[in-house]
Amino acid sequence: MSNAPFCRDCLNFAASPMAGRCDACGSPRLLRHEERDLLAIAHVDCDAFFAAVEKRDDPALADKPVIIGGGKRGVVSTACYVARTYGVRSAMPMFQALKLCPHAVVIPPNGEKYRKAGHEVRELMLELTPLVEPVSIDEAFLDLTGTERLHHGSPAQTLARFAHKVEKEIGITISVGLSYNKFLAKIASDFQKPRGFSIIGRKEAPDFLADKPVGIIPGIGAAGQARLAKVGVTQIVHLREVPLKTLFEALGRDAQRLSRLAWGEDTRRVTPERETKSISAETTFETDLRSFDDLEPILWRLSEKVSRRLKAAGLAGRSVTLKLKDREFRLLTRTRSGLAPTQLAARLFEPARQLLKAACDGTAYRLIGIGAADLCDAAEADRGDLADQSVAKQVQMESAIDRIRDKFGAAALQKGIALRNKPQR
Amino acid sequence: MNTPLKRMNRDEAENVAVSAFAFITSDEERMGRFLAVSGLRPDTIRSAASEPGFFAGILDYVASDEPLLMALAKELDTKPEHIMAAHWALSPSEFE
Numbered sequence: 001m002s003n004a005p006f007c008r009d010c011l012n013f014a015a016s017p018m019a020g021r022c023d024a025c026g027s028p029r030l031l032r033h034e035e036r037d038l039l040a041i042a043h044v045d046c047d048a049f050f051a052a053v054e055k056r057d058d059p060a061l062a063d064k065p066v067i068i069g070g071g072k073r074g075v076v077s078t079a080c081y082v083a084r085t086y087g088v089r090s091a092m093p094m095f096q097a098l099k100l101c102p103h104a105v106v107i108p109p110n111g112e113k114y115r116k117a118g119h120e121v122r123e124l125m126l127e128l129t130p131l132v133e134p135v136s137i138d139e140a141f142l143d144l145t146g147t148e149r150l151h152h153g154s155p156a157q158t159l160a161r162f163a164h165k166v167e168k169e170i171g172i173t174i175s176v177g178l179s180y181n182k183f184l185a186k187i188a189s190d191f192q193k194p195r196g197f198s199i200i201g202r203k204e205a206p207d208f209l210a211d212k213p214v215g216i217i218p219g220i221g222a223a224g225q226a227r228l229a230k231v232g233v234t235q236i237v238h239l240r241e242v243p244l245k246t247l248f249e250a251l252g253r254d255a256q257r258l259s260r261l262a263w264g265e266d267t268r269r270v271t272p273e274r275e276t277k278s279i280s281a282e283t284t285f286e287t288d289l290r291s292f293d294d295l296e297p298i299l300w301r302l303s304e305k306v307s308r309r310l311k312a313a314g315l316a317g318r319s320v321t322l323k324l325k326d327r328e329f330r331l332l333t334r335t336r337s338g339l340a341p342t343q344l345a346a347r348l349f350e351p352a353r354q355l356l357k358a359a360c361d362g363t364a365y366r367l368i369g370i371g372a373a374d375l376c377d378a379a380e381a382d383r384g385d386l387a388d389q390s391v392a393k394q395v396q397m398e399s400a401i402d403r404i405r406d407k408f409g410a411a412a413l414q415k416g417i418a419l420r421n422k423p424q425r
Numbered sequence: 426m427n428t429p430l431k432r433m434n435r436d437e438a439e440n441v442a443v444s445a446f447a448f449i450t451s452d453e454e455r456m457g458r459f460l461a462v463s464g465l466r467p468d469t470i471r472s473a474a475s476e477p478g479f480f481a482g483i484l485d486y487v488a489s490d491e492p493l494l495m496a497l498a499k500e501l502d503t504k505p506e507h508i509m510a511a512h513w514a515l516s517p518s519e520f521e
Contacts, residue, residue, distance in 0.1 A: 223451070304471060345471070396443050397474060400450040404460070405467045 005032035008160045008197055035201030037154035040145040043177040043185035047194035049138035051080035053117045054107050056171040065104040069094055077109055077379045081194055111376045120170050128158055133270045136314055137377045141182050143270035183266035187216055205264030210237040217261055236262050281305040282369025288327050292360040295368055299356055300349055302370045307345035310372055316341040316381030317372025320348055322355040325367035337374060341381040344398055348372055433514040441511035442480035445487050448497050484512035
């Protein structure tokens, strides 16, 4: 294996370690790093994925600012890099995005198309290694340890070849981060977008991280940053300096993990997961129940549980299944499909409630369950467009309630099922 | 002479209440105080939130705590009177 830089366009090695351009094709995109051939954990992220797929399918959009998202009342789901130069960002309200970039082409999301492209990228990843851990429709971690002989090259070369192949065969671009653990690989992939390839080695990691804001650590959102700022922690280097006790007070049990990450240590493995087909929750009763009034509040709590699981997985459901088991252990399932994608408990509950009403014919049930299936990306869920402001209100209410339950909920939830509260309508 | 509060429709008032609720829950201390005063628990909050009086209750709570009212007005970039108008729209006095 050579330590000379190699070209990310034609994949040839440069003759001189100091080369500025590829000898073979003249490209300046040379990949060099002293630990390049020793690192095997990668994070691959598709660049402005939804917008890239749309541009691929309509070349007239190539140099136009493209925004994927709902109507005027919706939010930006993805903005292409041209639109980003105008300040348009994901999750920005559409009216604000259009104020910044009035000539943008707004395209409603086409989940089916994105899922197909995402699946194609995933298939190509699985040709490199079975250790692919999808994070969402357009990003995944890959562990390429021990693949050198199989692919006749270092993981870095294999990944450069892969990026090339994705561009050629699928028609979109990706950015690659390569390091020795997931935390740093993820940071690296974000570094040079689009069409990036960044490497963070063991030697440089502590220095590299030192002056970065704590917000780059996954899981440290605005609230976590605010709590850390109160104890004087704004940069990663501060995490190394404050006593662990102070960190514990600010973050609870996350403190230990964070202080390790601050030194670039992350022991999480790349774990391939089977794709989730449905998310559900069920419960068995101590005594059989037959009345709608008894079953309804339980169904509500299960809807909440499914909603929380969907939110945690970044998914939304387009069909809802009600499951009931009678005292003879006969299973009854009823499904409502073709729903607008949702993660909200109330919107999962409503169709299930109607199904339950129809199933309450005097039969005594010993189990009830609710599942969300036909899953899609959370980005497609609960859009407050189509003049339906109540959805936006519902989303805001649920996230406020989730915050309360995240903070105080764990203990109190234990006996929740036994309580007979009127469920939400 | 006191200027009467501007009339606000129910929808607009509920939006103010939702923003107030989001504001309260965005801070741990505020959230804790709210739960303590309201007697709500994490496992009952969602069903309580679906009761017709919940929005009015939120604004009632805000209206009874002046520093909170001022902080919320600042956050929403509005006048405290606007929040009071929402409170009034959701829980009109008996003379209404």
